[in-house]
Amino acid sequence: LHKGVLTASDKNTVRSIRFLDPCLFSYEQPTYPPYPTTSATYLLVEYSDGVQNLFTTCDGSQQIPRCISEEPENAGDIQTLLQVIPNLPELMIYVKKNGNMYMKDIITGADVCQIVLPPTHQIQTPWSPMFAFGNEGNTLYIKGEGTEVDNAGTVSDISGIFMFDLRSYHVLDTYRIRKHMKKDLSVFTTQEQRINALLQERIQQQALRTFRLQKRWGQLKSEMNIIQQANKMSLKPGSPRKP
Incomplete structure (x- = not known):
């Protein structure tokens, strides 16, 4: 990777940095010499105010990042969790501070769909919700919590595991049919x-x-x-x- 100092922000702190799948980066590898001389991918930077920027690892320090999420006007709209969906490298699941869960396009930052629990339940906590993917990213499991009141007026806590079959989300079909060539983010250095x-x-x-x-x-x-x-x-x- 090219060395460089990236200017992130002069008024906010960086909350997280993650390298995205190299297959998302449309960078042509040289055909000669017969070993990788350089590799490139996107670098997703998340700030404390909710702003998210995409940098690249091949342009050094003289680059203008792509903003995929502006600073929200409402504090409840701050995205508190980001995780790439298995086998769908273009999509990421995130949770807002108000507890709503969404899927969004990583490159454009646009929301694709919302994951909604039954009205009786909500995500355990927006900062560390309990969820997991199964069946190679085709199934999403979420733990929800809530309260119920019986006939005597007694309030009790309830919880449950909810399963979402992501293959039934037709809005994701355009992402499933796309073919991405696997790229190794590595170079021969010796x-x-x-x-x-x-x-x-x-x-x-x-x-x-x-x-x-x-x-x-x-x-x-x-x-x-x-x-x-x-x-x-x-x-x-x-x-x-x-x-």
């Missing part, structure tokens, strides 16, 4: 790794080298036949001769 990669490429090219030589010899034979036929034609009586 001389031994680079030499081994070059030797492996050289060995793989040996079989192609024999084929190319045979093809070239065949072309030379064809070219020689054409030259010989041209010479014979020039020696025939009545054939035009070059001055």
Whole structure:
């Protein structure tokens, strides 16, 4: 990764920093040398005032971040949790301070859908809600808590685990059908790794080298036949001769 000092904010503190999946970054890797010389991805920075910015790891310090979440006017709209959905690297689930849970597009910052519990329950706490993904990110489990009053007027606490089948959310279909090429966020930093990669490429090219030589010899034979036929034609009586 290129080294650089990123200017985050001069008035707020950074609350969290996370590297996103490199497959989201449309950066063409060089085809030669046969080992990765650089890798790039997005860096999601979250601030104490609720602002979220996207940086890149390839432009050094001279870059303007992309803001995907402005400072909310209402303190209850501050996003308190961010987690990428398994197998859907473009989507992230988050919880607002008021307890509402949403899914949003990481690159654009736009909300995609809201996860709603029954009216009798709410998320345990917006700062550390209890939830988990299952079935390769297709199922979401959330623990909800609430209170109920019986006929005698006694109030008691209740809780339950709620399951959401995310495959039934058709708004997510456009994200599921997208194919992302897996990219490793790594580079070969030692001389031994680079030499081994070059030797492996050289060995793989040996079989192609024999084929190319045979093809070239065949072309030379064809070219020689054409030259010989041209010479014979020039020696025939009545054939035009070059001055």
